[in-house]
């Protein structure tokens with residue numbers, strides 16, 4: 660399938676404000692667990708490229724590289740406790756990303772959905788908006804601050820609260836396919852797909868709560884491959900390969 664955006668590249672600054680939603684696994688690179696500093700640095704560089712175009716960026720990360728609430732619950736742990744452990748994992752990832760960005764001269768603020776004032780700011784919507792208006796990258800940590808919600812949902816929630824123009828969902832594939840492209844070589848990629856189709860076809864772009872929130876607030880989700888260096892900025896300019904999920 661051809662991507663119309665490849666033939667008609669948009670102007671460098673296409674979006675005023677975007678949310679980057681990234682799974683924790685992205686930050687572990689080829690490792691089985693934890694953080695790969697080289698990958699964290701490379702992701703920070705990718706974010707810097709987008710910030711340098713004048714687009715305001717906020718970020719939500721997951722914690723699958725450290726602890727997954729769902730797996731903890733599956734192995735017999737109380738679900739609420741497991742989810743709180745996952746949220747603490749997100750804080751670790753957020754601080755690592757903050758550190759890498761600031762090493763590159765990008766100003767950042769981490770705001771947590773669970774108060775931990777010695778470590779970072781609490782989540783205050785209006786303060787987060789001001790930070791971004793001043794060119795700072797705001798990293799939202801600890802998910803929504805509530806158990807039973809995924810970091811995808813936190814991404815869609817904060818993107819709605821921040822009035823973002825789009826959610827950039829960083830994945831290990833270059834868009835949404837009708838089946839897993841790693842398992843099925845015949846899998847077809849969509850250039851564009853509706854929220855409803857994602858939900859009814861159970862395409863696992865993000866979890867259903869996150870997709871519903873994005874749909875209700877009319878925020879497109881742009882699914883792209885973050886493994887490739889520089890791809891975030893490329894896709895943010897409307898170039899390269901990606902899938903747009905819209906109403």
Ligand code: GTP
Nearest residue numbers: 767768769775776777778779780781786789790793
């Ligand atoms: P403006 O001055 O409004 O542009 O924003 P600012 O974030 O620079 O001002 P502020 O004085 O609120 O913050 C100064 C520094 O303290 C920043 O690095 C903030 O991240 C940090 N900071 C602010 N509030 C908290 C907090 O509750 N906990 C922690 N750990 N740091 C905070």
